Amino acid sequence: MVKAYGSGETRVVALDHVDVDIARGQFTAIMGPSGSGKSTLMHCLAGLDTVTSGQIYLDETEITGLKDKKLTQLRRDRIGFIFQAFNLLPTLNALENITLPMDIAGRKPDAAWLRQVVETVGLAERLKHRPTQLSGGQQQRVAVARALAARPEIIFGDEPTGNLDSRAGAEVLGFLRRSVDELGQTIVMVTHDPVAASYADRVLYLADGRIVDEMIRPTADAVLDRMKDFDARGRTS
Amino acid sequence: MSANTVMKTSLRNFLAHKGRMALSAVAVLLSVAFVTGTLVFTDTMDKTFDKLFTATASDVTVSPRDSEAEGSDTGRPEALPASLLATVKQADGVKSAEGAVSSMNVTVVNADNKNMGSENGAPTIAGNWTNNDLRSMEITSGHAPRGPTEVMVDADTAKKHHLKLGDELRTIAVTGDIRAKIVGVASFTVTNPGAAVVYFDTATAQRELIGKTGQFTQINVAAADGVSDAQLKKNVAAELSGNGTYKIQTQQQAADANAADVGSFMDVIKYALLGFAGIAFLVGIFLIINTFSMLVAQRTREIGLMRAIGSSRKQVNRSVLVEALLLGVVGSVVGVGAGVGLAVGLMKLMSAAGMDLSTNDLTVKWTTPAIGLLLGIVVTVLAAYLPARRAGKVSPMAALRDAGTPADTKAGVVRGIIGVLLTGGGGFALYLATQADKASQGSLWLGVGIVASLIGFVVVGPLLAGLVVRVISAVLLRFFGPVGRMAERNALRNPRRTGATGAALMIGLALVACLSVVGSSMVASATDQLDKSVGADFIVEGQGGIKPQAADALKKVEQDGLVSHVTEVKWVKTTLTTPGGVKEEEELSAASPSYTQDLRREATSGELSAAYGKNAMSVGSDFAERNHLKVGDTMTVAFHHGSTAKLRIAAITSDDTAFDKGAMYTNIATAEQYLPKDRVPLNGMMFAKAADGKETAAYKALKSSVAADPTVKVKDQTDYKETLKDQVGQLLNMIYGLLALAIIVAVLGVVNTLALSVVERTREIGLMRAIGLSRRQLRRMIRLESVVIALFGALLGLGLGMGWGATAQKLLALEGLGVLEIPWPTIISVFIGSAFVGLFAALIPAFRAGRMNVLNAIATD
16 A cells, blocks of 8 residues: 655655555554654554555455545544543543543443453552552553553554553553453554563555665574664665 | 843733733723723713804803703793893893794604604704704705795705695694794704704794794894904893893803703713723723733742842833733734724714714813723733733742742632621621611611622632632533543633632622613512502603693593593692791692592502692691691792692602602692793603503503604503613613723633633643544533533522622612512523523634644643
8 A cells, every 4th residue: 555645756655555454453553763664553553543455454345435434433433542642531530531431432341351451550549549549660561551451343543552651651551461461452653662562563665755664583693683684784884 | 130121021912911901802892992082982972062052152141040951841931022032132242132032842744754863862852943043053945934834854854854835834832833844954063963954944843932012032142353252241231130030041051051061961971981990990900911811920930030040120120010011002903992992883873773962072072082992902912011010029049940830829818717707898888778768877787788798709709719620610510521620620720710700700790680680670569559559540641741632631531431530740849947947848749639649649648648638738747747747737938930739738648669768749720820920830750540440541642642743652550660671671781882991801801811711721731632522522512611600600690790780679669669579580691691601602622622733642742
């Protein structure tokens, strides 16, 4: 797929013929320097942004070309989101935030599943708290729980640990990892943090709008080395 | 940071947020426009009348001493002997002098019996055509009237009623009807705001309008070249000395005297309109406070940064105030312009309604824009003062903190206490008002109570918002699921904002509720009193009295056996002297003895029917008490223009009544005994009672008997009540119309709050959209929030207003407003209407929120 902004001389290509498959039940990380198009890729995959050309499928559904109404439904029912910050509605308490996508859809949350999710992320004690009464790590865990609670087919994370200290970050990433391992969840995460990427099953490297490399079962050190490599190449070329 | 930099920052901020400022500017604009429009309109009216009166007055006018004070009661204008004209002519400096006749107590009808006069209070004037009239009019077709069957009419009236030469006009005067053919049409050369004027030749005018030949109503004197009006006045006065006392006025004095009459009426209109403008300003203040509070809240980080890099509190404070100043200037300047436009529009509207005003006379005094600008700017800056102070208090640390949305979670204990104290104090004052036994004292308490409870509600509003919004939500929003819940939470998240937005709406609706309660209580009380005390089947009213032609026609119906009696009531001016020597000017109600059946009055002492005996009268209980009078005492009654009588008090009537409170009754025959025939006033009112079982026929007969005079209205009780209701309804509608301005400003406030909230919550909205909230749900959420805020304002306003109204009724019960009636249909429609107002206010903010790009919304800082 291609994503371009503007036209003619001012045309900027953010995604240049990217072809990517996200495997079900896997934790995929998308890495790349700023401006590489990784966030754009995620936004397009998640149906938040439209592509200039190409097609995107979620399972059997082509999401490119869907109208806003259908896209909204798709996001609501089949996709989960974790953003870097400002994930929660300040007026709702933790539990209400977690069940919000299902409430909007008018669905009853599966009580047993909800309990399991809440316990997994360790929030059982804080469900009645408002976001402002929670720490940054707790807020992100609520966001993870919200993403998981609706049992979406895929969860997209946009630098979900970008605003957290390393301990809180590790906690959240641990939950994401466990949700893949134990709950069979599919997760795509955009990050520039090699440590975060090391939690994934597979890392895609993006540079100048193209996928330039891929790493299976990464470790933090290997990811870091690969990144340095790109940087060096980027400087010499 | 120099003052220049402050200015620059403010200007940039102002321009950057011009969208957000727009609604506040409109609020300032509307209020300023209303004030300016009112001033321009009333000044123009003043000028129009001034020009008219100056044009119609001669250099010097000689008229009877009390030409305006009295005379209209009898239907005959006050007159002076025609012989005086010769005397006046002998004075030095007189170029010419002529006798004029004019009467305002006439009705002119066309061949179809249609009233040619104005229906909005402008007079119908009949007179003789004189040279003096040429100063303000010219004959545009035909010629001046030359004989008893010729009449000339003014061009405006001719045009309005499609009159042409040869048409017959019937002029109903006290002495009888004048039938004459139109032989001429004369146009005003100045603006005539609506009086209908007909001219006869001098002899006809004297005979028919005054009822006597050899008399004029005034003498118009023209000055010879080089003689000033003041000098001429002096000369005329010298010439007339020894010939009785007359009113001698220069042109300016005559014009001023006329203008003063109109002016006091115009002042009432002016101040009433300015009052409504004031209410709109008050509501606008809430809008401005809200706007600046929200802008300051949104800019907290920015302000923190300014503070961190060294701006002083004062500078931050000032930069906000300068923004307010810019807003005030823009709003006021446009407002002044719009105000002039409004005045022109109003004039056009009045013209369409039959009151001709010319834009040539459009008067914009220099004070008008000055007042408009000053008011607009001062009010805006004052309103922005509190938010500006809050901006000054932002700590430099705010720059480092997460922006978020600073919520005013502490609505403030102090605020709560002050609010509750004020509301409580207001409530107590209202209670005192209901307990007062003197109207003046009670109305003071009422005023204090209204002001205190209003301010109290405004202060305590944010605290009430929490409670009221929850209640409204529990009843209404639970049908809307999570969207409803989010709307509720959003309305609750900043109680101060919701409180202020709702309070703005509250003010207008409180007044609507209060007045509707008072209005319907008025109708209910009057109806109740009519049922209780009016025994007459039919009530007859005229314009400026019922002329003898109509009175006689009504009395004739009695002879047909359809009515059992017809009652005449005249109001006679007298000077009373009590046995204790106290002198008072009083009007006696001189009536037919059957009046006791038509209007049942309780007598606390004596028999009311005895007051209709020879040389007897009754007094009201208040008057009797004040002057220690009892039945059997003798009053000395000097009838104005008549002789003095000794009347015995035969009854004292209770003043616990709505109709004829304090009236003093006597028999018409008694009054007539002491008055010359041409000094007996016209019937002020008449009553009739149908013969048994002949009600319908009697009504028909009475109506047709006065068909010749369209100003005389016969009504049975049902129609009378209906008319009363219509009149009150019309008055209320007019007031509601004027209050609409304040309500519009309040609605702008709701729009403003929502629009700014949507901007403030951009990220939240983006988030919700990302996780699957549809556009429709998002729009519904915003609409519901708006509805909740509107209903909050409506609930408070209607509650408060009904409280005021009920208090006012209790207080006015002393004045006969005995029945409290809450107009539930009105109250409920206003409440439901408010929900729609909320929906309407949310239209644009909801549309804009729905159009937000999800990605941009998430990315917004």
